Amino acid sequence: MAARPIIVAMPKGGSGKTATAIAFARALASAGRRVLLVDLDPQASATAALGVPPGASAAVQLLERVGRLEAVRLSDRLHLVPSPGDGSLDAAFEKARRLRGLTAFREALRRMADGYDHVICDCGPSLGSTTLMALAAGPVLAPVETTRLTVAALPRLAAAIAALRRAGVAASVLAYLPTRHASRQTESREALEALRAVGRTRVLAAVIPQSTAVARSLAEGISLFDARYRSSRAPHAYLAALGEVVSRLEVGHE
Secondary structure (H helix, E strand, C coil): CCCCEEEECCCCCCCCHHHHHHHHHHHHHHCCCCEEEEEECCCCHHHHHCCCCCCCCHHHHHHCCCCCCCCEECCCCEEEECCCCCCHHHHHHHHHHHHHCCCHHHHHHHHHHCCCCEEEEEECCCCCHHHHHHHCCCCEEEEEECCHHHHCCHHHHHHHHHHHHHCCCCCCEEEEEEECECCCCHHHHHHHHHHHHHHHHHECCCCCECCHHHHHHHHHCCCCCCHHHCCCCHHHHHHHHHHHHHHHHHHCCC
């Protein structure tokens, strides 16, 4: 059975999408799961953070049904579909949307997902064709930086999902993950309260703290779970969040 994808999406830059996607992918792979990470960010953030050259034909291969795509092997259990990082990603998705509709990527991903236990898609901050078609491919995990501006962007995500549903495409939010939380800052605490008021039961109990370890691990290409970051609270928070997400996937969601 093909793995059920997790779509990491939030229409606001700096919300922690790439950090979350990579942390989850690495944690699952370390736990013995077979993981496919798909970089759908036109800026190729995950691709760069993992030290992989942009893959110019990756999205095109997925969408044009040229056979099974050979993903980049990062380890025995972690593979990556890189982003081209040159603008061709949006063009490929827009062409597929016009020719085959909003579910074209979902169908392509199902073919690619065979043989994996988990598929994680890291989206860019826009709500163009690439992200919209990703939203139609699986339940959404939305990392939300605990600032007023980021919480204020939630209606844009809700509107995009509602539009997909009106078009007859299944789409939903699995969970909201509070990120970059500065517990000593009033704005951060108030934003977390606002997120919980809006998201209610979909807001995870785990909260990712503001941490230099997260940024350093991405910049240095080193797993956040490496021993050098042991003193940080972020790795433990991500593991707790991952446990909640996996549990929600197992029991299903509305």
